[in-house]
Amino acid sequence: MSTEKIxxxxxxxxxxxxxxxxxxxxxxxxxxxGHGNExxxxxxxxxxxxxxxxxxxxxxxxxxxxxxxxxxALTKQVQVDPVRRVLEHVDFVAVKRGEKVTVDVPVHIVxxxxxxxxxxxxxxxxxxxxxxxxxxxxxxxxxxxxxxxTQFLAGQLELPSGTTLLTDPDTLxxxxxxxxxxxxxxxxxxxxxxxxxxxxGDSE
Numbered sequence: 182m183s184t185e186k187i188x189x190x191x192x193x194x195x196x197x198x199x200x201x202x203x204x205x206x207x208x209x210x211x212x213x214x215g216h217g218n219e220x221x222x223x224x225x226x227x228x229x230x231x232x233x234x235x236x237x238x239x240x241x242x243x244x245x246x247x248x249x250x251x252x253x254a255l256t257k258q259v260q261v262d263p264v265r266r267v268l269e270h271v272d273f274v275a276v277k278r279g280e281k282v283t284v285d286v287p288v289h290i291v292x293x294x295x296x297x298x299x300x301x302x303x304x305x306x307x308x309x310x311x312x313x314x315x316x317x318x319x320x321x322x323x324x325x326x327x328x329x330x331t332q333f334l335a336g337q338l339e340l341p342s343g344t345t346l347l348t349d350p351d352t353l354x355x356x357x358x359x360x361x362x363x364x365x366x367x368x369x370x371x372x373x374x375x376x377x378x379x380x381x382g383d384s385e
Contacts (some may be wrong), residue, residue, distance in 0.1 A: 184253070184314070186244040198271070209268040213245065213254050215275040215352040219270040221247065231268055234248055234259060236350040239306075240284045243273070254284060255313060276313035283310050283347065286317050288338075292325030299360045300324060307354065309337050310345040315343055322355050330360040 192203070192210060200210050202234040203224050211230075213221040223245070233257060234241045254273035262269050276282055285306040294300050307320065320338045324331075335351025 184242045184244045185236065186251070187229055187233060188248045188366075189223045189225050189245045191248065192224045204267070204269065211271040211273060213252060213275050214274045216277075218275065219380055221252075223247065223273070227268055230271065230329050233373055234268075234271070238257070239287050240316045242276070242313060242316065245266060245273070250335060253277060253313060255284075255316075258349065262372070268358040276321070278314055281310050282313050282314050282316070283308060284294065289319045290324055290355060291356075292323045292327075293320050294324045294327040294357050295359050297327045298327070298356050300327075301356045301358065303353045303356050304348075307352070309340065309344050311344040311345055312339075314348045317341055317344060324355060324357060327357045329357055 187343065189211070192199075194202075203210050204227070207227045208224050209227045209230055211223045211225050215224065225245075228289065229372050230243075233243055237243070237256065239256075243254050244251045244257070245254050249332040253276045255276050256271065257274050258272040260269040260271070261267065274282075285308050287306050288302065288304065292302065307316070317340070320340075322333050322338070323335070332353055334350060335346060335348045335352040338346070338354070340346060
């Protein structure tokens with residue numbers, strides 16, 4: 182897992198007004214906590230941080246240059262504006278090289294199951310323990326040619342050396358089932374039903 186270096190500035194202003202001013206300058210407010218240290222409030226460059234998080238994935242590891250001191254920081258929570266899709270806030274946890282951390286790693290499906298099947302991702306992530314600088318970006322589940330009834334469990338995932346699975350190995354990750362035919366539409370059923378006799382008046 183590669184790390185990207187980001188220049189960070191210590192933030193002394195807090196509150197919603199200060200956060201708005203930071204974002205108006207194309208920056209993003211962030212915090213770093215962990216290792217028993219006091220929480221560090223930072224301002225990060227918006228575009229560079231966004232690109233670093235995209236490259237690093239769900240568990241992006243950044244080198245934050247804070248006043249000349251480099252701090253390894255593991256991404257824990259990212260808040261994104263739902264409309265403008267820009268970063269609003271980032272939470273990091275401080276880590277050290279060689280330190281083991283617990284993270285949730287995304288599951289990615291590759292390949293195609295046989296026709297007539299439905300592929301259901303039962304768990305989108307699995308939890309593992311790994312070195313902070315060697316966190317897997319994702320785990321691939323190859324469903325190529327899988328038939329209905331095939332199940333892929335957490336214990337079947339290929340883990341790189343030094344990574345330990347914490348999720349129960351019997352946890353169902355991907356389930357391949359038989360595709361169920363859609364029920365006939367209500368209007369089609371109504372069209373096939375016999376017509377009701379029309380009510381008529383008595384003849385004179």
